[in-house]
Amino acid sequence: MSGTASEPAPKLVTRALTVADIPDVLAIEESVYDFPWPRRAFEHCVRRGYHCVLACEQGPREEEVCGYAVMDVQPAQVHICNVSVSTAHQGQGVGQFLMRTLMCHARMCGAAHAYLEVRPSNHAARAFYDHLGFRQVGLKRDYYRAQVGVEDAYVYRRAIGSGEDIP
Numbered sequence: 001m002s003g004t005a006s007e008p009a010p011k012l013v014t015r016a017l018t019v020a021d022i023p024d025v026l027a028i029e030e031s032v033y034d035f036p037w038p039r040r041a042f043e044h045c046v047r048r049g050y051h052c053v054l055a056c057e058q059g060p061r062e063e064e065v066c067g068y069a070v071m072d073v074q075p076a077q078v079h080i081c082n083v084s085v086s087t088a089h090q091g092q093g094v095g096q097f098l099m100r101t102l103m104c105h106a107r108m109c110g111a112a113h114a115y116l117e118v119r120p121s122n123h124a125a126r127a128f129y130d131h132l133g134f135r136q137v138g139l140k141r142d143y144y145r146a147q148v149g150v151e152d153a154y155v156y157r158r159a160i161g162s163g164e165d166i167p
């Protein structure tokens with residue numbers, strides 16, 4: 001995040017992800033995953049009322065999409081389906097900002113737990129979720145496609161509203 005002396009630095013904000021944002025989202029999705037979600041998966045989530053959030057840097061004249069997250073709000077729990085940050089914006093707190101937004105919404109919905117799946121080989125994401133207080137509670141065999149064959153998923157879970165907020 002940088003600005004010139006005459007222009008304020010861009011501000012990181014979240015807003016609802018709409019169908020119009022899907023091209024920007026797909027550009028990130030296809031650059032950070034070997035097996036990206038297709039356009040129809042995002043269209044499905046937006047149209048079916050999943051909680052879909054965009055993180056953007058808003059400058060004086062334009063906004064830049066930095067990342068996004070998709071969460072399915074279910075009775076008593078939420079399923080985090082996708083959290084992604086563009087390569088250029090990783091390591092700057094954008095993912096944590098997105099997760100804080102999701103957990104705030106989950107709490108307002110009365111959810112007791114959040115859960116998600118992550119590839120055992122995705123060490124960065126596992127470190128990210130560990131940092132945010134998620135813990136592994138299960139395993140789904142042969143859950144993901146892999147470059148060779150399939151890969152299991154670790155199921156991670158975190159309590160919501162226990163007073164342990166995401167920093």
Ligand SMILES: CC(C)(COP(=O)(O)OP(=O)(O)OC[C@H]1O[C@@H](n2cnc3c(N)ncnc32)[C@H](O)[C@@H]1OP(=O)(O)O)[C@@H](O)C(=O)NCCC(=O)NCCS
Pocket residue numbers: 032033083084085086089090091092093094095096097117118119122123124125127128129131
């Ligand atoms: C995983 C991902 C969402 C993290 O987002 P991010 O904006 O880069 O992460 P943040 O900057 O908010 O990091 C928050 C904390 O998570 C941990 N963390 C994040 N990335 C990490 C990495 N590569 N290695 C180790 N720890 C990491 C750190 O503890 C970090 O806190 P710190 O900066 O004070 O050390 C992002 O790297 C990403 O989009 N990766 C590709 C897509 C993906 O794998 N998504 C998850 C699928 S399950």
